[in-house]
Amino acid sequence: MMTSAAPVHTPADLADALALRAAHPAAWLLAGGTDIMVYLEAHAIDPPAFIDLWGLPELRGVDSRGDHIRVGACADYTTLIDDPAVRAHLPPLVEAARTVGARQIQNRGTIGGNIANASPAGDTMPVLLALDAVLELQSAARGLRAVPLADFYTGYKRTVMAPDELIAAVRIPKPAKADRLHFRKVGTRLAQSISKVVLGGRLRLDGDTVTEARLGWGSVAATPVRSPKAEAALVGQALSPSTIEAAVAALDGDITPIDDVRSTAGYRVRVAGRILRSWLESLRG
């Protein structure tokens, strides 16, 4: 243990946080600390300062607003798991939150932190991609801009977020009644496990014809990604065995997994195809 001596700025409210962010562009934003404290302990980072967002009520709430649910960036996973609107409209997000670490992490880790940490293995992003989630990025200079999560990541641990911006909230459209939703995480064990492959899925069906397809993936590329080729293989088609095989085959062109400590590229390609096939087959009833 060697404690970071970096100062911690504690904003009084969101406006104050944005002013601090503009004044200290090299400072790291601190939310639940479940990633940052691990990095500090491993001497992997050495920020000159922190801006502590944990205590800001403006970043906390979960609001059901007409056609979408707005989740404050510092909402923790337990809050998501327990929230009635999230449970009613976004069950795969609840499932994803329940696979993050275990209770102690779910009580502290935040959705905004998961997104900003930008790990390709983050548990919530595949579901958020499948749900067409949009991030509210805020800065003192330019106010609010809305960025789809699908456009947020530019490379490994890189995002479009400017040095004076922070994630204030995540807007998640409520799925249509007919949408089929899915979450599947493949890891070594149920709890305390970083994923080998994660799939978040949303399929809109008209009869047995797919009219919209969203497939969000984790741990299969340098960032959380959608799989546009596999999605395109589904849209406009009846969900037949040949359509399913075409989507699984197309997926190979979408994902670029690597060998790492948790798994191999070959395993990930094979398992990604299998969990996609398994979900699609289950929808054929």
Add this chain to the structure above:
Amino acid sequence: MKIQFELNGAPTAVEATPMARLLDVLREDLRLTGTKEGCGEGECGACTVLIDGRAINSCLVPVVQVRGAKVQTVEGLARDGRLHPVQQAFVDHGGAQCGICTPGFVVAAAELLARDPQPDAITIREALAGNLCRCTGYQKIIDSVARTLSGDEEAAR
């Protein structure tokens, strides 16, 4: 900087580096060594404490974030010289072996029992999934939590 919070029911002030781990402040500065360090990276749960009633890994909390909060450690679970019911259950049913993981399990179980006084086995396992034990194989720990007496049963002992 001066950090003020409530610790096991008593107002507490401590001089600490803002990013110091709550775990270290509890053990080194406040001499409450019941909270253990296992992995130091949020995997093992040995350092679990309650912050505003929620089970949290104290190795992952910079002490600056507990200003104004209510922190409860394993030392704060007993009341009026009586063990917390889940502590008594660990004693009665052999829930502890070497003991290093025990404070974390007890605190995590106390959080569970506060929100769900009669959890089933699956709920217990899920609530304790963030706590690792390298001795017992978990069954006696799960049994201890499952057989923790309610307040009324405890009073009738």
